Amino acid sequence: MPNLASARAALPLDLRSVHIQDSYWNRYVELIRTTVIPYQWEALNDRVPDAEPSHAIRNFRIAAGLEEGEFGGFFFQDTDLYKWLEAVGYSLAGHPDADLEKVADEAIELIAGAQLDDGYVNTYFTVAKPGDRWTNLLDCHEMYSAGHLIEGAVAYYHGTGKMRFLDVARRLADHIDERFGPNPGQLRGYDGHQELELALVKLYEATGERRYLELASFQIEERGQEPNYLVAEWEKRGRVSPWNPGAVQKSVNMAYHQAHKPVREQEVAIGHAVRAVYMYTAMADLALHKGDAGLLAACKRLWSNMTNKQMYVNGSIGSTHHGEAFTFDYDLPNDTNYSETCASIGLIFFARRMLQLEPKGEYADVMERALYNTVTAGIAGDGKHYFYVNPMEVWPAASEGNPGKHHVKAVRQKWYGCACCPPNVARLLSSLGHYIYTANEDTLYAHLYIGSEATHSLGGKQVTLSQKSGLPWAGEAGFTVAAIGAVGTVGAVGTVGTVGAVQGGADAEAATFTLALRVPSWSKATSFTLNGQPVQPEVTDGYARLTREWRVGDTFAISLDMEPRRVYSHSQLRANAGRVALQRGPLVYAFEETDNGAPLAALSLPRASALRPVPSDWRSDIVLLEMDGIRLSGAEDSLYSGEPPTATPQKLVAIPYTLWGNRKPGEMSVWIRETP
Structure with missing residues (x-):
């Protein structure tokens, strides 16, 4: 992994070194692996009866020259396939499956077949608008779509070790890097929908190519600068939008795109909620990798406003269906709220990045709130029905009879024409191991109480910890040192390798490190034991830290207050x-x-x-x-x-x-x- 600006940064563990064994979460993990991923593949191929068509696979077949036809769906339809492949990559990291891998490889070949000689990939512009590439960044999600391709490729590379999809992603990123930037002859543009920025950081982490990090930085820093690129582009097009063909717009709302002012000057969460949290995630990534205190300060301001004044009690954000957006402080209606599933997923992304920068309980509290409530509410128990909107209040008659509440559904849907949320849920839950722990060389932080086994290098030794948890029904969790041995080849997320052998037993070596367990804000009376005996660890910033020489069999347990x-x-x-x-x-x-x-x-x-x-x-x-x-x-x-x-x-x-x-x-x- 590339060097970080902060040597003390605590990073998520490699998915291959975290194995979830939890009575509550296994239901979701297995549902994603055995039902959701196969079901969504059928949806992408338009084979789910009575569901809105996806068009995704067919668009790629047309773009690759394998069949004739017209483009179907939205400008960003490709991203449904990219997010599905990302979920597959995460799933294969923990559960190798030759049949699933074969299907995914064929889909990747389809994407590669649609890639043009200069590295460009986008079926909408290839099939429907071949002469209009990079002319409408405000509306058409070109960089957004590219970002999801890159995220999918990085995940698939980590999950399988295969380079094919990553090579496609690098060619696309190189094409964008050549076209956009601060140098003479380049366009100083950025997308109306953020996503590429955080994806480029992942590509940098996977490849070590610094130019991808710098391109992400350019995209963030250029946003909202004067003259405003998106406004100038809109003027050049004659103030028209493909969302409303033929109509000349009087104005364009840059706050909706978080492009109303430079990101370092933004103080309140505003505009489209998903775009906002994707951007904040990239800002936090850049603050981490570049040691940028100014970006971190902006992230903290935006986090505080969003979570303290614009977040629902279930961890959802985006209070209005008009633009799927934030409105203003304390405006959180219950019967018309939007609270898109994707927005809470983006909030979780942002929370984890903030935990990497500074492990504070407030970030993990929000991550937990969004995960246990909104994200999992977005999927039915059968894995085949989904909520896009997560309301606080539902009156089915009003959902049908009131035009202002048509977006509020009383039942989950099989699929959506704009199906960003279903594969987003799949990719988050299949990568759940990324969110339970972070670690540096001498401290392992447990952010979520999810039964699992984790292996990581701590205190110069390779340590395996076994977590048992009763949450969310019972408030007991314990961490047992299962093995200690010589350092193997498992590292932080971004590295490639296999889990090395770890030696245990009575003569195993000891290791000195810190275990830091989150003390949830909802637990009003919390106690701890070490090997069954009461202990009082140091509690700071919402984490109970215990530093000692650990040996195999040592158990550090937490008891949480579950009183309603x-x-x-x-x-x-x-x-x-x-x-x-x-x-x-x-x-x-x-x-x-x-x-x-x-x-x-x-x-x-x-x-x-x-x-x-x-x-x-x-x-x-x-x-x-x-x-x-x-x-x-x-x-x-x-x-x-x-x-x-x-x-x-x-x-x-x-x-x-x-x-x-x-x-x-x-x-x-x-x-x-x-x-x-």
Whole structure:
């Protein structure tokens, strides 16, 4: 891996050195591997009955000259295939599968066949607009699409060791590097949808080619500078957009693209939410690799605004469906919010990069919140249905009858014409091992409590740790030193090699290093043991650090407070005035019509009501919350009345938000009225 500006940076472990064995997360990991990846391949080939067509594979076949036809879908349709290949690369890293690898290799050959002699790859411009390449960066996602190709290629290279896809990616990156930059004869352009920037950093990490890092830096630094490239390009086109052909626009909103001012001067999260967090991720990457304190300061400002003033309780972002965007501080409506699944995935990317820069619990808290709630809510238990939008409140009749709520779905969909979210979920969950730990030469940080075995070089020795976790249902997790031996060939993400032999046993060597366990902000009473005896480690920045000479069999355990708790909003968050949400451990809970009847808006929860964890009749492996509540009912024959409603006691049941919508369609609400 290339040298980092900070020798103390804590990096994620190689996926091949992290093996997940967890009663909760194995369900998702296996679902992605055995169901989601095969299902999405069928969707990419337009073989899922009654689902919106993907066009992706067919577009590549046309671009490669294997069949005739017209381009189908959006400008960025290629990215569905690239993200699928990225998920496959991660999956193959942990679970080699010759049949899947063969299918992926054939898809990669299809992409290579569509690549032009100068390295350019984009089926929309190859098939539909061959003369218009690089003329509309504002709207047409050319660099965005290139970025996803590069990410897919890097993942596939790490997962298989094969160079074919990586070579395609390098040729494309070289083409962009030749066309764009600060030098005479180059275009000073950048994409309207960020993605290439973070992908170029990954390509730099995989190849060691510094020019890819510098191209990413140019793209970030040029954004929002005057004269504004995107505005000038728009003027040159006659102020028209392919999103609205024939209409001359009066203005173009650069804040939507986070190009309204240089990135170092930006202070609030604004514009399209996915674009924003992809850009923030790249900024954090560059701050890490270049030791750039100014970029880090900008990242911290934007993180603070986004998570403290513009994030939902389930870790979702982007409050309006108009542009899938942020609006302004504390504007977080529950019944019309957008909260795109991709945006929470991008938030997780950003959080992990911030953890690499400075391991602070606040970043991992948000990463955990988004992962356990929004991201996993985006996929059904069968692996074949998906949410694009993740609302806080659903009234199915309003979703059908109110044009302002058509984007809010009461049931997950088989596929989408704009299907960015389903393969995004697949690539995140198949790379889950990247998010559990980070490490440097003498400290291993455990950010997520997910049962797993991890091998890494610590204190000059190769150490294997075994984590056992009861989350999200029980608050116990323990880390046992399983083996210590000579340093093998496993390193940080970005390196290529195999896991070396690790020697254990009674005569194994000792190793001195630090284990740092995150203390979640939701755990109000946390305790620790070392080899079964109480211990009080140093707790700073949200991590409990224990430094000692470790030997095989040593166990460092954490006990977390799983008492259900009420969550209240800031007084300026008007949508939640007088309302309360419920959380237990990392899980936010929601009320469904299936358990409580309709309308949910008539329910209220007395402040004194106890929150009781109870087993579920639906699934034996989950914990529900039960409580004594009230239903209000008024006169049924009059829209308005002078008589107050009648209060009737009713038992209320809340289920984890991530699991809502997996039974009968109906109403759902996260926030419930609280009464004294």
